[in-house]
Structure formats: structure tokens, C-alpha cells
Amino acid sequence: MTQRGQQRGQRGQRGSAVSFTGAVRTYGAVRAVDGVDLDIAPGETVALLGRNGAGKSTTIGLLLGLYEPDAGAVELFGAPPERSVRAGRVGAMLQDARPVPRVTVGELVTFVASRYPAPMPVARALELAGIAGLAGRRVDRLSGGQVQRVRFALALAGDPALLVLDEPTAALDVEARHAFWDSMRAYARRGHTVLFSTHYLEEADAHADRIVILDRGRIVADGTGEDLRRAAGGNLVGIDLAGRDPDSLALLPGVRSVDVQDGRALLRTDDSDATVIALAELGAIRGLEVTPASLDDSFLALTAAGPETLTESHDLEPR
Numbered sequence: 001m002t003q004r005g006q007q008r009g010q011r012g013q014r015g016s017a018v019s020f021t022g023a024v025r026t027y028g029a030v031r032a033v034d035g036v037d038l039d040i041a042p043g044e045t046v047a048l049l050g051r052n053g054a055g056k057s058t059t060i061g062l063l064l065g066l067y068e069p070d071a072g073a074v075e076l077f078g079a080p081p082e083r084s085v086r087a088g089r090v091g092a093m094l095q096d097a098r099p100v101p102r103v104t105v106g107e108l109v110t111f112v113a114s115r116y117p118a119p120m121p122v123a124r125a126l127e128l129a130g131i132a133g134l135a136g137r138r139v140d141r142l143s144g145g146q147v148q149r150v151r152f153a154l155a156l157a158g159d160p161a162l163l164v165l166d167e168p169t170a171a172l173d174v175e176a177r178h179a180f181w182d183s184m185r186a187y188a189r190r191g192h193t194v195l196f197s198t199h200y201l202e203e204a205d206a207h208a209d210r211i212v213i214l215d216r217g218r219i220v221a222d223g224t225g226e227d228l229r230r231a232a233g234g235n236l237v238g239i240d241l242a243g244r245d246p247d248s249l250a251l252l253p254g255v256r257s258v259d260v261q262d263g264r265a266l267l268r269t270d271d272s273d274a275t276v277i278a279l280a281e282l283g284a285i286r287g288l289e290v291t292p293a294s295l296d297d298s299f300l301a302l303t304a305a306g307p308e309t310l311t312e313s314h315d316l317e318p319r
């Protein structure tokens, strides 16, 4: 059984960690979250990926019970979000949370940990967040990246079953990013559920079991990085057009789309062998190049469609 299959099985026995059913949240005319159905099993690490304004922060706000859905329902561990949050089962790292001034890092983390029923040792939270050396420093005198790591320590302090991280690496330098992901993975390996939002495709691919792509408030894809690449067309086949009409290329086997630039056609294809054979039969293989579609290509393909085509999500694995 796949890891996801096992996790779905676990959910059957233990219920969902996160469950959205037709959730909607509007701001005036803007449907920031527009009918989201999402189920996350205990122990899964899920990336919420989307462009600016896609609805990631609003989804996280609904999940944490910061806002009520206008329609539909959101539950954490089978109960309203507030109940799970109050019970200390959820730790969150939000984008705009400002640590209180004039206290030290150690004091702040100790205070927050004390609000939880079964916190982790403060030293452990500081160590996981990579700020053991900053315990005695005032939080209002830290750099942006250091504050970000304090927020991570605060999210971890209660040893929560569900860790929710809104763009957790936004202010971090390369080294801090690596350290952050190492810690996050170590936490997830202990059976905790993690949901993080990001703009970075590589981070989602490298650090999540599953990637959920949001676009204009809707889920347009849900699967592993590999699933997403396949869903968007597995390979790119490039050829020199040499005066050939690019429209006819769209009809070749496997081809999903054709982009033309500087006299070259780039064919996104599900079946590059069949596409290349058909091109060869047409005598159209000048400058032939076959490359796997990157996750970037897939992401752009999945989020480039007009609003009317976004009503159905690509559920990439049978449930």
C-alpha cells in the first residue's frame, strides 16, 4: 500500500486531522475560499501551494477557527477548530504574528508552553527552531529571520498533534531554511500532522507527502509532486518548426498543449514516445529535445486555466 493509502487507512480508524467540506469564505465580492473539500489524515505532511491571493492564508484562518466559513464546514480531529485549538492540539505559525516586546525568547517560549497541557521541554523547542543560542535575547531586538524562528519555536512549544505553518520560510536565509525543514521533518516523523503553505514549488515537492494546489479559492490539484507532474503532462518535446504550421501539432498523440516561441514549438505531452514517433513520421524532428516537465511547468499549467475550467479539481489518487 502507498504511504497515502496507509494514511487514508489510518484516517478510517482514527478520523481526519483536518476536514473541510464545501468550505466558503467571502470578502465582499471576493470568494477567497470557494468550496474547498480537503481531508488530511493524522501523520500526513501537506503543502498548500498557490500564487499570491490564491486563498492559502484564508484557508489556514478557517482551519484555525480564526474565521467562520460562510458556507460548508471545517473540523479538526472531528470537532470545531476552536475546541482543538483550546485543547492544545494545534500549533500555528502565522505570517503576521508579532511577538510581544520586552521579553526574552526563553521567557516567551516558556510562557506559551505553559498554556499547553503537555508541552515539549522549552530547551527542545528552542533547539528544534535553531535558536538555542538566543534564549536570553529580547524578542523585539531580533532580525526578521530570527523572529521567524521564534514563531516556529512558539508553534512547537505545546508539542501539538497538528502544526500549521503559513509561509514558514519566507524570511529565512538558505542555511536557516535547510535547518527549518530538517526540524519540520523530524517533527512530522514522530507521527504529527503538518500543514504548511508556500509559494515555493521545490519546497512543497521536497518536504510534503502531498501537495494541494489552490487557485482562486479552489483546489485545482491534490497529489504527490509526481502525480502533479503527470497530471499536467509528463514531458516537454521541443522541435524547430522550420516553417511548419504549429496548429497541426496539437492533434498528435499524447499532446496536451503547444507553445510556440522563436520558431520552436514546445509540446506538453502525456506520451512522449508516441509524440516523437508521430513527429518522426511527419519528418518534423529538427532540433528535437525531450525533457521531463518540471513541477514549475505543472504548476503553471494547472493554475493558468480560466475560472470557468476550475470547478473540478484534479483528484490525483483514488480515494
Ligand SMILES: Nc1ncnc2c1ncn2[C@@H]1O[C@H](COP(=O)(O)OP(=O)(O)OP(=O)(O)O)[C@@H](O)[C@H]1O
Pocket: 027, 030, 031, 032, 050, 051, 052, 053, 054, 055, 056, 057, 058, 059
Ligand atoms: N481581510 C480581507 N479583506 C478583503 N479581502 C481579503 C481579505 N483577506 C484576503 N482577501 C482576499 O482574499 C483572497 C485570498 O487571500 P489570501 O490572503 O487567503 O491569499 P494567499 O494565497 O494567502 O495569498 P499570499 O500568497 O499573497 O499570502 C485575495 O483575493 C485577497 O485579496
